[in-house]
Amino acid sequence: MLRRYSSYRGSEGMLAWAFHRISGVAIWAFVVLHVIDIYLVGGDPKAYDTILAVYASPPGRIMETLLGAALLYHALNGLRIIIMDFWPVFTRYHRILWYANWVIFTVVGLPVAVIILKPIFGG
Amino acid sequence: MAIYSRAGRRRPTGGGFELFAWYLMRLTGLGLFVLALAHFLILHVLYDPSQENATFITQMRWSSLFWRVMDWSLLMLVLFHAFLGVRTVVSDYVKGGTRTILLSGLYLLAFALFVAGTSVVLTLPGIVPPA
Numbered sequence: 001m002l003r004r005y006s007s008y009r010g011s012e013g014m015l016a017w018a019f020h021r022i023s024g025v026a027i028w029a030f031v032v033l034h035v036i037d038i039y040l041v042g043g044d045p046k047a048y049d050t051i052l053a054v055y056a057s058p059p060g061r062i063m064e065t066l067l068g069a070a071l072l073y074h075a076l077n078g079l080r081i082i083i084m085d086f087w088p089v090f091t092r093y094h095r096i097l098w099y100a101n102w103v104i105f106t107v108v109g110l111p112v113a114v115i116i117l118k119p120i121f122g123g
Numbered sequence: 124m125a126i127y128s129r130a131g132r133r134r135p136t137g138g139g140f141e142l143f144a145w146y147l148m149r150l151t152g153l154g155l156f157v158l159a160l161a162h163f164l165i166l167h168v169l170y171d172p173s174q175e176n177a178t179f180i181t182q183m184r185w186s187s188l189f190w191r192v193m194d195w196s197l198l199m200l201v202l203f204h205a206f207l208g209v210r211t212v213v214s215d216y217v218k219g220g221t222r223t224i225l226l227s228g229l230y231l232l233a234f235a236l237f238v239a240g241t242s243v244v245l246t247l248p249g250i251v252p253p254a
Contacts (some may be wrong), residue, residue: 004140009139013226016130019196020131024209024212025203025208027205028205028206028208031201031202031236032207032232032236035198035236035239035240036239038240038243039141039239039240039242040177040183041177041180041181041243041247042242042243042246042247043161043243045177045178046177047183048176048177048180049176049177052175052176055172055175056140056171056173056175057173060172062174064167064172066164067163067229068167071159071160071163073159075155075156075159075160077130077189078155079156080130080151080158080241081130081131081152082131082149082152082153083150084130084131085131085134085149086132086149088219094130103222112164112167112168113186115167116167116168116199119173120170
């Protein structure tokens with residue numbers, strides 16, 4: 001199972017792959033919802049306003065933060081995949097690239113999470 | 124044997140649609156790295172969902188032809204990328220007739236979203252020509 005579905009024998013590669021797939025499917029689901037909600041701007045503006053109010057609510061903000069995390073992870077790991085696909089020599093450094101992803105993910109993601117979540121705490 | 128990466132899907136050999144899809148996935152991925160992240164930052168960091176409603180879209184976001192074109196480009200990139208991606212996932216886990224049914228539904232949904240997204244970008248009134 002692992003040999004069949006994972007990228008590498010090491011656990012980082014397997015996790016990188018699994019997170020990429022999970023975040024990808026999650027973003028796909030949101031995109032389906034998001035195209036439908038934006039369609040409502042023309043079709044039923046009141047319904048759109050209701051949906052946006054949900055996005056701005058505390059549970060909505062937590063979901064948005066998770067969406068942003070999925071998006072950022074998927075984007076960074078996607079670059080990692082592209083780098084290794086087109087410059088195979090980097091497959092040797094796949095672990096370093098994976099840890100670099102998490103450094104960038106944390107440095108960029110934390111401030112964004114704070115900004116999105118702040119209104120929940122009255123900020 | 125050549126070194127190849129298996130971080131993503133292996134590059135298909137033999138050309139044809141599968142190789143095209145493999146390249147398209149990476150090309151749209153690069154585009155989305157810029158457009159999708161920028162889209163998220165603009166609408167969740169520079170603006171806040173509490174400021175956003177149908178009036179905001181009509182009078183602010185989509186009063187600009189530039190942002191309509193950008194958002195439509197984002198829609199095209201994400202439809203190809205997301206649906207090709209889910210196609211790979213479905214094909215990995217489901218075989219035979221069920222796969223055919225799921226993939227047909229998937230393509231139908233992609234087409235429906237293409238029509239819905241494109242029609243609202245094209246028909247929503249309120250584009251203010253740049254001064």
